[in-house]
Amino acid sequence: MKLRALPLYAATHLWMDFACALLVLGRLEGGGDAVTALLLYNCFAFAVQMPVGLMADALGGGERLTALGCGLTALAWGLPGLRPAAVCAGLGNACFHVGGGLYTLNGSGKCGPLGLFVAPGTLGVALGTLLAAGDALPALAVVLPLLGLGATLLRWGRGVPNAPLDLTPEGGVAGPFPLLCLFAVVVLRSFAGTLFDFPWKGALPLVLACATAGGKVAGGLLADRLGPRRTAWLSLVPAAACFLLAGRAGPGLAAVCLFNMTMPLTLWGAARRLPGARGLAFGLLTFALFLGVVPSLLGYDPLPGGPVSASLAALVSLPLLLLGLRRGKGRC
Template sequence: MKKGNLLGLIYFIVHFFVEVCSFYVVTSYTQSEYVWVLMLIYDFLAFVPQGFFGFLRDRGIKINFALWGTVLTSLSLVMMIFSLNAFLIVATVSVGNCLVHIHGAELTLRQSAGKMTPAAVFVAGGSFGLITGKLLCTSGVPAAVVLGINLLSFIPVIIGEKFNSGDGEENLAKYNFATTKLNAASVIALAVFVVAVRSFMGYGIPTTWNKTVIQNIALYCFMGLGKALGGVLIDKIGIRKTSLISTIVALPFLLFGADLMAVSLIGIMFFSMTMAVTLALIVSRIQSRPGIAFGFTTIGLFLGFVPLFFVRIRSVFVNCVIITVLTVVCVIILTLICAKENTEKHPGGQQ
């Protein structure tokens, strides 16, 4: 197995564990009167600072953020066992989550020779982890057991570091998925806009079929599969075709799958593939800065879902109209910024 793919798999496991811990902690406070603030703190600290830590990694700081992130997530569980302050626990777990994310993304991008599969596989691990964490909490599993599970994460983190050799600059120069006809700032801004739009749309997808635990598990498993499949398809059939599948092809499945689980799951799988597309676009225009590139995507995610803390559209029909309009906007933007057949050359890059 290639080094990049192996790292993708290792960090898939790390990502799984960190989300198990994070969503176990978050779900534990859903009955708190401060649930709204706690969620906002969690989302803000887990998503927004990733660009900053990514910047530090890009500048060559050799701190193993995944290791420290796992220490923090474990610490949050210890604090839970001792019933310490909820705000402190949520803040600790979210910073730990943030550190693990940025380390995994930066490492998988840097050690893969212009391929998106490893980074996409790493990202996919989260979907499986968050539903597991939520279920562990709702099933009443004690925090000490989850702490034991979370400590297992140190094994793949340490193994992963063995594969971290060199600065990977030659690998990064092979990411050429974005057009060179537009300047880097425009491509990044448009890609972040697409991330934000997709993040916002996530709330409106009609899933009235989702009523049982098994259906809920299926939903998140297909979302994870879609995220991984996005990277695989970019490498196999190109970024343009993948972006069209994840937007325009996904649309009818999303709209007409409200009551049909199988149809909806296919739509959600295609929809989730955009995650790999936008990351590929951003990293292609700032090739030597994979940490900041991933940070841009997480800021886009945060900007997309934060309005939902204040405003919710409850009507299924209105949500379907919004999804359709926003999908058309995304298709136009992605067509503009995706390189044709991965052949466009970059001024600073090598083919």
């Protein structure tokens, strides 16, 4: 089936993440409240996708879930207090991502559409972060497009119905092991993102976001052409080498782009292992994203940031990703 509404979902993804970043980061004032608010937002935006995904697998209606997510995020802009706003925006973000992820996974058995869906969110976060540091946009300028996009998704965002709910992983007794490997890859990728402390990073935020988003798109498209496992080799080995030279912007941006090529591969692999619970599979990996950033949010720095640590993260990710993507009977 052609994913006719995929451009709409991708555009909404950009605006959703832009609205959430601008709202939460624009209200931060530092101190303990900032840490709590960021933890609450990330928990509801990423960790909560797992139960929301299971609910979506059981009940269906992904387009209704995405519209609900847009509505909740719009509502968050009218709530007083940072913590309630962070919770509401995070929950809205979770609902949208699960609905959009299910639309993409159910409508295509390929990696390319996954890369096209997830990549715009990176640009939205970057733009929201930049604007949060200056004069805030009027709330209506953010909320009205969000509500309009939600209504449009409700009307034209319907996709392929879910498969019957089945929590049994493909592969029998050995089925959970590839899922655990993919989970570990995403935790590593998320944690490694907190290690990207390079001297040029602050001067090129939009270029860095474009490199990240471009890597996600390229990874999905390349996997459809060459195969996911070959793409894993072609992304992570050069990424590890480029990270060692990441003190300079050129190799560093190449490393970030190559490293992020694995995102659609992990999503595809998890959905392939849980064909009867793709929403849960999607949420499982976003929970891994949350776990990867928790040490940074809490102020812990268990590893020194820099080229060597990032390179090691890429190298360790490779065997785990290959195990997670090994051939099985299931189809995405």
